[in-house]
Amino acid sequence: INAEYMGSRFYTMEKFFIFLPLFALFIVFQCVHVVHEGHIGVYTRGGALIPSITNPGLHFKLPFLTQVHEVQVTLQTDKVTNIPCGTSGGVVIEFDKIEVVNRLKKDLAYQTIKNYSINYDKTWIFDKIHHEINQFCSGRTLQEVYITKFDELDENLQAALQNGCNQWAPGIEIIAVRVTKPRIPEQLGANYENMEAEKTRFLLARETQRVNEKQAETERILARIQAETQSEIAKLEMEREILVKEGMKKLQEIENEIQKVKKEAESEVLAYRNEKEAEINALKLSAEFIESQMLEQLRNVPKSLYTKNVTSLLGELKGRHSS
Numbered sequence: 001i002n003a004e005y006m007g008s009r010f011y012t013m014e015k016f017f018i019f020l021p022l023f024a025l026f027i028v029f030q031c032v033h034v035v036h037e038g039h040i041g042v043y044t045r046g047g048a049l050i051p052s053i054t055n056p057g058l059h060f061k062l063p064f065l066t067q068v069h070e071v072q073v074t075l076q077t078d079k080v081t082n083i084p085c086g087t088s089g090g091v092v093i094e095f096d097k098i099e100v101v102n103r104l105k106k107d108l109a110y111q112t113i114k115n116y117s118i119n120y121d122k123t124w125i126f127d128k129i130h131h132e133i134n135q136f137c138s139g140r141t142l143q144e145v146y147i148t149k150f151d152e153l154d155e156n157l158q159a160a161l162q163n164g165c166n167q168w169a170p171g172i173e174i175i176a177v178r179v180t181k182p183r184i185p186e187q188l189g190a191n192y193e194n195m196e197a198e199k200t201r202f203l204l205a206r207e208t209q210r211v212n213e214k215q216a217e218t219e220r221i222l223a224r225i226q227a228e229t230q231s232e233i234a235k236l237e238m239e240r241e242i243l244v245k246e247g248m249k250k251l252q253e254i255e256n257e258i259q260k261v262k263k264e265a266e267s268e269v270l271a272y273r274n275e276k277e278a279e280i281n282a283l284k285l286s287a288e289f290i291e292s293q294m295l296e297q298l299r300n301v302p303k304s305l306y307t308k309n310v311t312s313l314l315g316e317l318k319g320r321h322s323s
Contacts, residue, residue: 030063030064031060031061031062031063032058032059032060033058033059033060033061033068034057034058034059035054035055035056035057035059035068035070036056036070037056038056038072038073038074039056039070039071039072039073040053040054040055040056040070040071040073040106040109041053041054041055041059041068041069041070041071042068042069042070042071042109042110042113042118043061043066043067043068043069044066044067044069045062045065045066045067046065049110049113049114050066051110053109053110069118071104071109071113071118072104073103073104073105073106073109074103075101075102075103075175076101076102076103077099077100077101077102078099078100078102078121078125078126079097079098079099079100080097080098080099080100080125080126080129080130081096081097081098082094082095082096083095083098083129083130083133085133085134085136085137085138085182086134086137086138087137087138087140087141087142087145088137088138088139088140088141089141089142091142091184091185091188093137093142093145093146093182093183093184093185094182094183095133095179095180095182095183096180096182096183097180098129098133098157098177098178098179098180099177099178100125100129100157100161100174100176100177101174101175101176101177101178102121102125102172102173102174102175103172103173103175104120104171104172104173105170105171105172105173107171108170108171109171111171112169112171112172115169116169120169120172121172123169124161124164124165124168124169124172125161125172128160128161128164129157129161132156132157132160132161133157135160136153136156136157142184142188145182146181146182146184150179150181153179154176154177154178154179155177157177157179158174158176158177161174161177162174
């Protein structure tokens, strides 16, 4: 009996020492947790929020007693779907999806979670979107909600959400709101499609008319530019011809002046030559010249003359030479 008892006790101790490391490892895993990048660690113990927040990284907590929650503090997009609302005319429409881009401020995260729990966005985004959409639709007609005022809806929603958060939850920052086109009853949708088709045809016709007017105006401008260009070309051609003719006229005047100067020079040369010839002829008719010529002739004539009066002979020769 003692042997069996001791064997049973040894077996029990063996199992204890086998499971003890496993239990210790399990406890360690329960103590260690990781907070991922872009999040903060928020802790609750016994349902109460602990006033400590951890940054991304490896951290420790009390096993089984402390629960850790990762809360995102970077940009996140909340999608609110299937939002019904009624217009001022009683038509019920439904928004399939509205996206809200928001961010929880890290320095105000603890206060926001303390006041509105981990699911703070349910109160200030999901429920608030439903409320603001109904407020928007109830004061407007279907035409305004679906067409004329639809482009204002995202801005109005962002402003309303941010104003509510600034007053009651300043740790929430609304970055942007994206709203999809609401679904309306099929019959009304067909009417709006027909109306849009007519509007499109009207806009197309108006744009076509505007294009034709612009084209006609462009043609008129081109015709005016062409006429002005031709006029300028004709003017330049005329000015060029005038300049050419003026140049030819100046050349002719220069040529005439040259001919005039040339003729005057020739006349002066001729007059000078005639004057010199007259002077030479006058010299030839002088008594001294005649006498020298006569003596020259007598010297060259191989004849013998006999006379008693040489003077009378010279006078006779002189008279003949003069003749």
